[in-house]
Amino acid sequence: MKHQTIGYIRVSSVGQNTDRQLAGIALDRVFEEKASGKTVTARPVLAECLAYVRAGDTLVCHSMDRLARNTEELLGLVRDLTGKGVTVQFLKENLTFSGSDADPFKNLMLSMLAAFGQFERELINERRREGVAAARARGKKFGAPPKLTPELCQQIDTLLASGANKRATAKAVGIGEATLYRYLSEKS
Incomplete structure (x- = not known):
């Protein structure tokens, strides 16, 4: 072999x-x-x-x-x-x-x-954690920005109040239907 x-x-x-x-x-x-x-x-x-x-x-x-x-x-x-x-x-x-x-x-x-x-590797991870904590203390936000801004929520409320259906409303403001339904459930 x-x-x-x-x-x-x-x-x-x-x-x-x-x-x-x-x-x-x-x-x-x-x-x-x-x-x-x-x-x-x-x-x-x-x-x-x-x-x-x-x-x-x-x-x-x-x-x-x-x-x-x-x-x-x-x-x-x-x-x-x-x-x-x-x-x-x-x-x-x-x-x-x-x-x-x-x-x-x-x-x-x-x-x-x-x-x-x-x-x-442990030192690198410790410095990274310290850097993230310091950035957060300065007000830095991590991750994607929220999809639903106050302006967008107002636009959603206006469209739904005028009789638009939920699918059309989600499409009109550029969000997914799941995001719209989550917003509506959190709002109530």
Whole structure:
């Protein structure tokens, strides 16, 4: 049985490009995922990849953060893969792990780099939350503006009072019928 070199590529959203990851690397099969790396359970392509690799195969990832987003998850995945005889290679960090290679220095590097990556993500999330809270305190509104302005509500009331039906009223003011019915139920 021929051992394969398998690539796992992940970007966080559909609009992002995967071209830079594993470019020029000879691979027998590539698993490409466009999903947040928040949890393993939210990544079906990763699950498919993990089920596909066999003893003797090499799983190649551009970097550790493409495989896992937190220290515990990354260490668990690498331990599980190497435990079943799969070699795991991270190109950016220039680290390779296999079950036959118990190098304490590489294990230390894996743990430290994973911890630093998780720490960095947590700092980014904390700064984002602080920024949102500060913007809200300054009166900044997030999300889409409300569809029903006071002027639009007045226009709806006038049209309905003049005898227009609800479907025509919704169309005339440029809202969906569901929005009109929600407005009328909240109004009463």
